[in-house]
Amino acid sequence: MAVVAITAAERAAFKRCRRAWDLGARLRRGLEPVGTAMEAEDPVRQALAVHYFPGMWAWDRTIVRPLVVQSAGDAAGYVERYVDWAAALDDFEPVRVEFDFDARIPDPVGDRDLTAPDGRAVHYQGRVNALVVDNERAHWLLVHRFGPWTEPAELQLDEEAIAAAWAWEATFLDARVHGVLYNELTPEGRFRRTRLRLSPGAIAHAGAQLAVEAAEMLDPSLALYPTPGPYCPACPFLEPCAAMQDGIDVEALLLRNYRPRPPEELEEGRLGGVTWGMGRGAMPAFREHGSRSPPD
Ligand code: SF4
DSSP states (O other): OOOEEEEHHHHHHHHHOHHHHHHHOTTTTOEEETTOOOOOOOHHHHHHHHHTOGGGTTSOHHHHHHHHHHHHGGGHHHHHHHHHHHTTTOOEEEEEEEEEEEEEOBOTTSSSBOBOTTSOBEEEEEEEEEEEEETTOOEEEEEEEESSOOOHHHHHTOHHHHHHHHHHHHHSTTOOEEEEEEEEEOTTSOEEEEEEEOOHHHHHHHHHHHHHHHHHHHOTTOOOOOOOOTTGGGOTTHHHHHHHHTTOOOHHHHHHHEEEOOOOOOOTTSTTOOSSOOOSSOOTTOOOOOOSOOOO
């Protein structure tokens, strides 16, 4: 039986505006505007995945660098500056890059896992840029943030990264994530690394909070109301939302201008996108599946 998947983006949408979430989340109506382009892979992110690829981490960097530059395409200069900057800070060993996680969400009021009203299991799914181990063999998530610097308080309260840490620990029960290394890259080529420790209590609390919110999302009596804000001009549902505010039936409009969103698949063969064992010493784009065990 298929599972009910909740992603970080849909969770954020739920907390921002329930009307937009109801129209766009796959868990609900799952609509997107007709003509929505497929999201293109970001060449910088791709190049960083090659740079941090576990199978090549021990290689001479003069061999790896041309592969990174090739992946970066037009952003080669930008990525080379990043690679030079990061050389003094990358005091760790990557064990996963661009990996997908998929964790069952617990029932917040019971000792079982959460299920939807139709009996399907409820999973939290997402992707993390990298998982690394430091020289004390402690695990850290490496999270790339593209854009202007983030306020320290915003990083401190970042729900997405701590929920990913919870999901990783929930999947591999003897794994322990010690924190997050935020890797900020601005468009003009400034870079910043922030190390944020996560206590076991904070990670457990994040999982418990996720469970409460997921149960709320699945509540058949959930109230669905709009929450207007500065994000509305960029909302893909602005037109039907405005019509709904005027009491107009928008079903014909939704049928004409929107289509079902395609399913979001976890890609086990993508570079580093496997959810379990990845061999080392292999070139990117290879496919290798192993046992479902925590990394070294
Ligand atoms: S336009 Fe604003 S209030 Fe309306 S659905 Fe979108 S985000 Fe919500």
